[in-house]
Amino acid sequence: MESYQKYLIPEVLAKLKQIDLKAKLVVEGFLSGLHRSPYKGFSQEFAEYRVYMPGDEPKRIDWKVYAKTDRYFIREYEEETNLKAYILLDASGSMKYTSGKISKLEYASYLAASLAYLLIKQRDSVGLVTFTSKLDDYVPPRSSPAHLPVILNKIDKIKPGGDTDLAYTFHQLAEKIKRRGLVIILSDLFDDKDKVLSALRHFRHKKHEVLVFNILDKNELDFSFGQPMIMRDLETNKEITLDPRVIRKDYQKTVNTFFADFKRRCREHLIDYHQITTDMLLDRALFDYLEKRSRLS
């Protein structure tokens, strides 16, 4: 593993303090692991002519200009900046849960910061929305490098808590975002499935591309608790007494069915759905994003 790539491990990243540094390290680590340029396939716009210098590729010589001027010039292009991305980060109480070293919210924060860094680096516009049962914070999309610290600062100062109402928040946002773009959702999706899907469809209706990262703790899928216990809901503080060994199989079945159905219905509506657990490397989500980005260009 190259030195940067270790920062793709969430536990390693959790030891760093500054969010901007975390984002930088994740993205650099990610890019250093790629074999091909992530920029390949992007549409490009003419910027200027430059005198041919030894070492430049002959194929880049503009032969029409040569015919007119009898001098070798090569064309230089500017990368196109026409994508607006909105990162929607769920900061509800349930995102505080952790069975290991980092919580779902921490994982989602790293991912959001890394995506923002990557987007800005690609000269795309990126905005940030944090929400619980309502919209908490809204940072409109910008593409300038000076915008990145604003976003990272917001991510760094997220205060989790409260209930979730994903559908309501998404409907609100769908109405608020006028120009079509890419909506990246980072959430555990613990809400009414039909309502959430209806809200996601709303984004699609508004011609947005939707990329859902369903961030879960491994324990939420396995439910690998032992002895009988009292479980307290991090959002509502409600408590129930149960024997995890007794209900484990049914729980797993319910959860798997829920998310399998969610995924299927997302696919039906051309929504990209990716389930990620907090023990996974962060590059997994970045790949998913790039795949989506390349399809958009």
Next chain:
Amino acid sequence: MGFLAPNFLFLISLASIPLIIHLLQRIRLKKVNYSSLFFLTATKRETFSWFQIKEILLLIFRTLFIFFLFFTLARPYLRGARIIHTRQEASRVIILDDSYSMGYQNNFSQAKLYLKNLITELKSGSEAAILTPSNNYKMHLTSDLFGLGKIADTIAVSFSGNTLAQVFEDAKALLVNSSLPLKEIYIITDLQKHAAEQLIDKNIGKNSIPVTIIDVGQQNQENVGIEQIALSSNFPLPDLPVKPKVIIKNYSAKSVTRSLKFSIKFSERESVMQNIKTDVSLGPKETKTVQIDAEIRGPGIYRAEASITNDALVFDDHRYFAINVPEQIPILLLYETPSDIQYVEKALKISNFNITTAPVNTLRQENLKRYKAIGLFSSANLNYADWQRLGFYLLDGGGLFIAIDKEMKEPQWTGALNLDFSLDGKEVAVKSPGFITIGQVDLASPVMDIFKDIDMSPVKFYSYWALNNIPAGAILASFSTGNPFLIEPQNKNLIIALTSFAADNTDFMLKATFLPLFHRIFSYLASPMLVSDFQVGDTISSRVAQVGYVKIKTPSGEDLQMPTAKQGKLIVKYSDTKQPGFYQIGNEVISVNVLAEEGDLTRIAEQELKAKNMKVINNTLGKTTDISGFALALSILFFILELVLLVV
């Protein structure tokens, strides 16, 4: 059902621990924060699952495992049919044979089952007592039958031999004062032949108090025991190295092989002189002597220990032996004129005897305690006080040799020495043919056994003293006339020569037999002071120099004992010798062993007892069953089930 060790029953309450832990876990459930109850409320709740069944089964198995474990410790047993139905109040003395032969296999646990049965089946208002040959439980009749049952639980096999006949007398004495009309004696024993014969001698079949013998012994009981550790020759003297030997006896009727371990330590440096391990094969009823290649030579304390393994009865598989050899053996020779001892002194000087000679009239000035043996070669002029001093000296374990040369001034001298014979009052002069010779010699005696191949007949005596009566004890040698020459009175460390060894009475000093005879006599008389071998239960004693408590090292630890002053000497007496092994009082080491004969498990025929009108109940009647093994098996079973359940 009953329990042989009910004291352990309270431990059964520990079986409730898993239940308590289970309930506590239920009460104090762990609280866990969880992201959302969203899916949990949606999950179908099962009311019963394999996990719950597993948990309940685990709880049951764990509880039962602990329950049966401690249940086993309480030694449960099932009562069979009652031995006897007592319909009225009775006075019952139960003699429980706790001699070590009862330690054979499960004989003693069976005996205790019967003992408990005999106590518990008594009607309220009855009284009972338990007596044992070891005398460890001195008891009177008691109506506290519950308390008696508790005492019965604590009785263990002792190291003692069997003294049933004596205990039977004690039992009769106990019942004499009982006011209840029904009196009974029960004897629970393994019917060892030598003990049962004692009972036959007591004629208990015709006793006014009904006696029932409960036989818990088994047919064909096999045992091998170490009978003795002895020395190859009788006298462990500094100048005469001797080798130890181990005598092993097979009491059974078939050939056996046992592994023998022997070690001997020299106390002065605690160095191990010899450590041997060897297999010994013995034929049916065979006694074998294993000679050990270790020489006991120099002065010091020697401790020898022998043991055999792989034997059913372990109590007689160990034997201990201690010898305290001094630098020189101090002896005192008393004379009237120096010529009385001239030759004897010269003969003994070549050995390691530290000889002191003194005129006989200075006896009262001598400290006799300094000497292991005294030779009195002119005894005629001693007064009664002198004889009394010599009598006390004998009682203290000293050895005394008396050569009677003249008529005693004090006719009561035999009384002072507590002897049961008297002289006829005059010396017999041999007229024809003018002398007598030595006729018969008791070659079985350890003093005389060296004369097997040596002819003593050339020795001539010209006069001797005749006895009025033949004394109890051994006649070591006789004159050719049949009159005793050397006598050894019974239970006395005393040898009397009924003649003078003066040059005008015998030519003995010119013969080759003179030197070995006196060497033997004085070694023999001094040797009891060197070898100490006691039996379990004996009172051992030793002279000490210090005032105040004396530390006694015993096989089980240490003890303190205050010495008692007796005739100006401080003596420590110790009677708590219930265990075999080495006991050390001051500098003296004493070995204590079990009675070897008790290891002979040969049984008397039941018919023989019945022919003497003795009532015998054998082991098959009213049988009680020890279910400890079954309970232990259940405990193990539940433990395994628990493990299986944990793995599944």
